[in-house]
Amino acid sequence: MIRPLALVTGGCRRLGAAICLALGEAGYDLAIHSSPSSAPEAALRERLAAMGAAWHHLTADLADEAAVEGLLPAVEQAAGRMPALLVNNAARFEYDSPDTVTQGGLLDHYAVNCAAPVLLARALAATAPAGRPAAIVNILDQRIAAPNADQFSYTLSKLALSEATTILARQFAPHVRVSAVAPGLTLPTPDYDEARMNAAAEQMPLHLLPGPAEIAEAVVFLARARAITGQTLFVDGGAHLRHYPRDFLFLDGDAEA
Structure with a gap:
């Protein structure tokens, strides 16, 4: 039996590698995307093998x-399907704020974090x-539930991808x-x-931070959940239930309820 194929963007390391491993365990073959300057980590290659x-x-x-x-045609040529x-999963993440934001920064984040996922989704659906x-x-970010001003361009691009998820779920159903x-x-x-x-974990409603394997497990669940579309699973220790006035890096006190 031929294993299904999964394309994971930004899949060579960190969270992307964890997602690839979870999908491999779940029975998928992998098309692992990266930027031209990256390659899959040795541990990822060995465990997939x-x-x-x-x-x-x-x-x-x-x-x-x-x-x-050209990415999906390249995947088809390499994998035969x-x-x-x-x-x-791939994302651009750089710090800016409403006081420092530039048009270039906005467009750079939007291109990678929203436009590319939408174009790839359209190509797959076609x-x-x-x-x-x-x-x-689509991999989003818990901050979409209660955005603050830190990582401003990144946050706006993830908010756009969140709305695109809902729109595309309607557009591409039922197939x-x-x-x-x-x-x-x-x-x-x-x-x-x-x-x-540790300090950030204590500010979560569950007093813990998620591990990469837990996020990857959510991806596998949604990949298999035939009756689910247009949904977002927050895997965040409950962070989306609170409003944090700053990024966790800058917080010293408690979050707002």
Whole structure:
């Protein structure tokens, strides 16, 4: 039996690698996308091989419309078939605020975080064969529930992708399902030491932060959930239930209810 194929953008490391591993365990072969400067981590390659998942590495600059348009044809050429699942995980993430935002910064974030996922979703929906439904899972961010001004361009682009998820779910039904996962703070950047991560966890309603495997598990669930479309699963320790006036990196006190 041929394993279904999943395309995971930004799948070479961090959360993307965790998603690839969970999908490999769930019976998928992988088309692992990265920027031209990246490659799959050795641990990811070894674990996929051990579980019998075939994988192909493809590169594309998601800020380049032509590269985005060429990604699915490249996947089909490499794997011999089109994906049954698209996980739009890749993201641009840079700091700005309403005081420092520029048109270029807005457009750079929008291109990678919203435009590319929408174009890839459209391309998959156009090629999904009748009788073999496809699924799309967009990776959002818990901050869409109560946005603050930090990472302003990033946040706006994720809000746009959240609304696109709902619109595309309506547009592509019944043949293609479109859903989303909204993670909370999960893997620290260099700005977070252990003390800051622990402090952030204490500000969550559940007093914990999600692990990459829990977010990947939500992706697998939505990939398999034939009766679900247009839904967003928040995997965030309950962060979406509160309003945080700043990014977690800058918080010293309690969040607002």
